[in-house]
Amino acid sequence: MNPIPEVLRLVIYLTCLILFAALNAAYLVWVERKGAGHIQRRIGPKEVGPFGLLQPLADGIKLMTKQLFLPAGVDPVLFKVAPILLLVPAVMSFVTIPFSETLVARDINLGLLMIFAFASVNVLGVLIGGWASNNKYAVISAARAVSQNVAYEIPMLITVITMVMVTQTMNLNEIVMQQPNIFKWYVFRFTASPLMPVAFLIFFICSLAETNRAPFDLAEAESELIAGAYTEYPGMGFGVFFMGEYANIVIGCAVTTILFLGGWQCPFGLAPGWWWFLAKLYLLIWTVVWIRWTYPRVQFYALLNLSWKVLIPISLVNLLLTGAMIKVF
């Protein structure tokens, strides 16, 4: 049946996924700068290439040609390991993401679980990077990142449990197949629970917080902590962190798309395919960018209050409601 051996297929997929992550990181920076520019009524990058499209390339060359300098007093091993610890889980999570019905590196039954398992690892990257830097700002940032991630994993996972109760599966491709058109998208599946749109919002807010994006960018709060955990990182060390961050954003938005917005399915039943997946994905990413350039940063206790007093109670209510609905109907 399959002419390509499984090992070779996986190698090709992994190479493509790493390229996808790197390309996304580079061009999301461009999208972000261009978006920020126009939101602030200026142009943004425009000098390098048409519409500044080669700017990421120039930035990449700049980062790569810089010396990988080890500041005095850092832990040399941890300092080098940390960026990789952030990037690798992010790229690994791509393995189970179905870009289309067939375009998926490894269609495993516990795809959803795997992604969240890896998502919990990437906070270690920030923690170790901040700790190894031997910089007070970086340590504060690392501590912030960990407590934030712990606080937001709870409502996120409660929402995911709700979703698994509804979908009865953890296979991402199957979840997508259950949502063939816009009325069957889980965000509008009121027969499962009337709070589904709220669950979608909770999940989206949590993925913002998990990926340290504004307005939850406490770990990288540049007006307080310079660059947070990345303060001491030179050249490509910072570049890898950066790539990991953007890869995490892509993962967060991809999972949201798959769980709530029908993944690669067309909203109105026409030719499903990876293009729908990417369209939805980039729409969500654009929203993330848009949010970043609108709001000020939240305060730390406001962040925790939001998690414990708003998101967790509401997602628990949603969980109970969904359970009841499943039992009744």
Added chain:
Amino acid sequence: MSEFALSQTQETFVMNLGPQHPATHGVLRVKLTMDGEYVVRAEPVLGYIHRMHEKMGENRTWAKFLPNTGRMDYLHALAYNHGHVMAVERAAGIEVPERAEYLRVITTELNRISSHLLWFGAFVLDLGGFTPLLYAFDDREQILDLLEGVTGSRLTYCYYRFGGVYNDVEDDFLVGTKAFISRLRSRLPMYHGLVTKNIILIKRLKDIGPIPPDMVTRYGATGPVARGSGFNFDLRKNEPYSVYPEFDFDIPVYTECDSMARYMVRMDEMEQSMRIIEQAIDKLPEGPVKAKKVPKTLKPPAGDYYCAVEAARGSFGVRIVSDGTNTPYRLKLRSPTYSNLSLFEEASEGMLLADALALMGSLDLVIPEIDR
């Protein structure tokens, strides 16, 4: 909050905030003794941009000090121009023509709006919001264009002269100013929608950084910091100078004492400044803009003179001691942010780092003015 701040048995660490730090907007260094993220003690260290303005003033003639005044508080340079020329005019007994006084009021108030706009943007930037800064700059740029057309410079103005102003304004400045006011009036609701009413901002500013009234009096804080703590104190009303008594305007006062109150005072002040400018343009009399009998070498009679104006950050006072020669015997400048910053150490005790920075932003510090 303070119950979290731990006792002295716990370990603390010292963190340097500055002299190069994004939140200090200049070369201010704050030596923070931290307990985790809590500020145990914040000790501002000054002097990184000390330029001896007072001593420079004592070594040159009265008129030669004029360009220096615009370089202390570079954001509200015209108020500093105003303070110095008024003090010398008072000492030398120079009468200022009415038209010149009106022009001084119009330009100072325009400058005040531009200063508050910049503060607004920079403050929200401190809180992590980028976009309002650029919107504020868009409006501020209009003011700078207007003032450039009159004074010839965009930031460090040197427009006022003893006995008047450098040159008269043209009609297009007055028309442009009116157009700008209607533009800013239509933009302010946008600022309030984007920033003031934003729940994240409210959570960050409400009840954060309280400055109780007794702390204001102990440290001699003035300006929006005092008015945000319930003091109805504004030199334009309390010790009227220039032609301010002829205008109808209010002094915004908030009694909440928190960062939000100081934020609101400045936002309301912009509206009041626009009212003053409108009235001043309507009432602007014809006539000369410079007094006729200003001697070339000014030698004010020996004596001790003090004159204070309301700058964007508080009362700016100029004390000159003349010994009857062509240079001051002593020139003492009272800059408002120096007092406003000195209360930071006490007010920030036990605060979270992010809150302490919100408090610092709400004080509206301009470092070259603190060090002088």
Added chain:
Amino acid sequence: MSGYFTELFTGTKSLAIGLGITIKAFFQPVVTLQYPYETLEMKPRFRGHIQLTQDEETGESKCIVCGMCQKACPTGCITVAGKKPEGSKKKALTRYILNFTTCSLCGQCVESCKPNAIEFSKDYNLASFDKNDFIFDLLKRLKEKS
């Protein structure tokens, strides 16, 4: 409890208003000027560095070498020298040096000049790696201009 929901509602609404404002700005035209490609005309009163004015009849400087500008300058950045040519009663300008590194553009020299021999230039593209590039010989510049 009702306060909790009111705050939740007003908070969410305020966030939505903020998003509306920024997306509206996104579709509005940009307001910035692309500086090296587009430049602004300087205002008539723009204060650049000073330059000597030209006498329309003779093409020479109007300066009478009274030294008032030199005296009025707070930072002492102006150096004027002149001498009486043979058979003339008036002094003629031989040297006018402006040390622009210390000039604060206060305008007191222009104000003090009775014969209107100096004015502000509209030149603002001043950048150099060499400090000596800012020691302007204004008389030489005037001669180059004419």
